[in-house]
Amino acid sequence: MLRIGIIGTGNVARQLFGVFRNTEDLAVVQIAGRSGTALKCFGDSVTTTTDFTKITDADIYMIAVSDDAIATISQFLRDKSGLVVHTSGSVAMDVLDGCKRHGVFYPLQTFSKEREIDMQHVPFCLEANSHSDLELLKTLALKISDAVYAVDSETRKTLHLAAVFVNNFTNHLYYIGQQLCEKEGLPFEILKPLIKETAEKINHLAPKDAQTGPARRGDVETIKKQLKQLDDSRHSEIYRAFSSAITELSG
């Protein structure tokens, strides 16, 4: 039985708790968080505390808090003999240097309150300051996911940046699409089959081969016309940046 303590009450903490509690040979021994109200969401089946000086002994402590709180939280875990990890994509492992055994357990996925994620397909990017602890994290990750990777801090930073492009920026493109539809009194629904197919297509075609559109064809006239259609300068800026990047690539 692997005993896990979770520190944090946000989306990642919640989703990890959800999967850990339903996995054999894993026990969540405690959830620690600043907010008593947030802790209540975890139900009565797990011990909780708002007092970080009273963190129960565990085999692995999982710090799932906002990036800039990780260092502070880790101070409370300095004397623990268990493995202390954080779950962030962009924070280097050495922020946990104060803890003898430390590492990273980064799920490369977007989590929100409203949606339960099937962890089995979530890639876990793991790092630890010893070979044996990396193996321990692998054992844990493989219990809940099929996609487990050893990734050092530098590489993880690039991955996190890639995630910003394919998740944050893509979502903003969806937002622009929605705005354009609503301007014309059309439901956003009309774009959803296209959005779905765009995301599915890359499972069969490399993005470069899946690229279509005016910039891909070098269709300067359409690009000019479409730029004129845009009345939001932020949208034009995005349109321009993509059009030159795609044109250059296709050239």
Add this chain to the structure above:
Amino acid sequence: MLRIGIIGTGNVARQLFGVFRNTEDLAVVQIAGRSGTALKCFGDSVTTTTDFTKITDADIYMIAVSDDAIATISQFLRDKSGLVVHTSGSVAMDVLDGCKRHGVFYPLQTFSKEREIDMQHVPFCLEANSHSDLELLKTLALKISDAVYAVDSETRKTLHLAAVFVNNFTNHLYYIGQQLCEKEGLPFEILKPLIKETAEKINHLAPKDAQTGPARRGDVETIKKQLKQLDDSRHSEIYRAFSSAITELSG
């Protein structure tokens, strides 16, 4: 029985032919195209011609060629009594003014040679120069799809622009994500669950509410660091354009 003539041999022509031939009460009477080789892909079950002066009589002529060839092709259909439509998102209906009965039959989807599309979920945007022909196009579209919309030329232009954002530009973000992964020797596979979830999330949350990331949080430090990480100026330009748009929106 509705008799359809298809002019064009590209992806749209091919996919429409594939669904029309398998739909009751529809008959594709002929496919016309410049290239004999391209016409061969349609098999022996349909009559084909490379001679546009020999287009067989039909109830609906569907011009599925590149945007700038539509006007020229339509010259060959001036004397026909059937309804002449094109399938383009960005070309106004009046390009077909020379044909007495004319309209637009625009499938809002990305088509490629390699992938068969389930037409049932493809939104069809219809327009015609008479009420009865709009009804005729609706009858046709509803035989193959559940999502049928009457959309005038101006609105369709905006829709096409929205499609450029959510399809062309999103696909380029996938490309950048792939580049960043490959730079680190990681397989693009690692980003695919995130890409999938990003696209699915908007079925449950509005894009504005689904937005996360450094720009959404106003995390200027991370934005600065990530910009430094990028060594391709086209990627930096895209990063900057999104970060200011998202920051402004979230502010």
